[in-house]
Amino acid sequence: MSVLILDPMLAREFREHHVATDVCRFDEMWEGMLVVPPAPNNEHFRIVSILNTATSSVIDWDAGDQSVPGGNLSDRAADWQHNYRVPDLLVYLAGNPAVDHGTHWEGGPDFLVEIISPGEKPYDKFDFYANVNAREILIVHRDPWALELFQLSGGKYVSAGRSDLSTPGVLKSTVLPLAFRLVAGKTRPKIEVTHPPTGRRWEA
Numbered sequence: 399m400s401v402l403i404l405d406p407m408l409a410r411e412f413r414e415h416h417v418a419t420d421v422c423r424f425d426e427m428w429e430g431m432l433v434v435p436p437a438p439n440n441e442h443f444r445i446v447s448i449l450n451t452a453t454s455s456v457i458d459w460d461a462g463d464q465s466v467p468g469g470n471l472s473d474r475a476a477d478w479q480h481n482y483r484v485p486d487l488l489v490y491l492a493g494n495p496a497v498d499h500g501t502h503w504e505g506g507p508d509f510l511v512e513i514i515s516p517g518e519k520p521y522d523k524f525d526f527y528a529n530v531n532a533r534e535i536l537i538v539h540r541d542p543w544a545l546e547l548f549q550l551s552g553g554k555y556v557s558a559g560r561s562d563l564s565t566p567g568v569l570k571s572t573v574l575p576l577a578f579r580l581v582a583g584k585t586r587p588k589i590e591v592t593h594p595p596t597g598r599r600w601e602a
Contacts, residue, residue: 426483428526436515438486445513445538445589446486448602452591453489453509455598456575462492470502471510473530478502483523487511489574496530506532508573513538524548524555533573534558543587545569545580563587 426433438446450467457463466488472478475497482502489509490496496505510532512520520537527535528550535555537546544562547569548555559569561579569578581590581601589602 424484427479427481428483429481435518438513438515441540442486442513442515445602446511448600449487449511449589449591452576452593452600453487453574456593457489457491464488464490466490471506471530471532472502472504473526475499475504478504481526483526485510486513491573506530508532509534509536509571511536511538514540516541528553528555534571536569536571536578538589543580545578545589547571547578 424435424437426435446467450465453465457465468484468486469488470478470482470484471488472482474481478499478501485507487510488503488507490498490503491508494505494508496503496507506527510527512518512523512535514520514537520535524535531550533550535548537548539546542562544560546560547558549558549572558572559567561567561569563580563582566579566581571577575593575595577592577594579590580587582588583601591600591602592598
């Protein structure tokens, strides 16, 4: 269910109440329009935690690389709260021209993850992500389970593959030394992340 509040007074009252509940940290602002996503569940947080562990393990922190489990991503330095997104995971590699303003990043990461909750439409963010030059996007579908990897080319995202239980192909990142695929699990499919140079593996 989506709700569009056009009454300014009611919108302000909703916003004030929403902020008071402390779930607004997941909100996004799309060119001045407040977007309130579903609150992440425990499964969502576990997936983010494992993916961040994997990415954190293969980057060079001493060189300036960063793996951030969630953060504000905008296309501007000032007035950033008018237009920002909050990916589930952002990886910035040394040399990326993006600027860390403390409150938000101005400029896209080298790699980001979007884990879909009911009602979310991550593809609607692709134009924004392309505008800030996010190089790769991993989409995690959970109903039904699947992984999709997209890579920025010529200002647009092109599919680098899809992995699900019927076609469990391996999705290889071009910016990180990692590969992803969906594999069967006891209670639900698992996201298998591997580091090909060493064979190290994580499951989310």
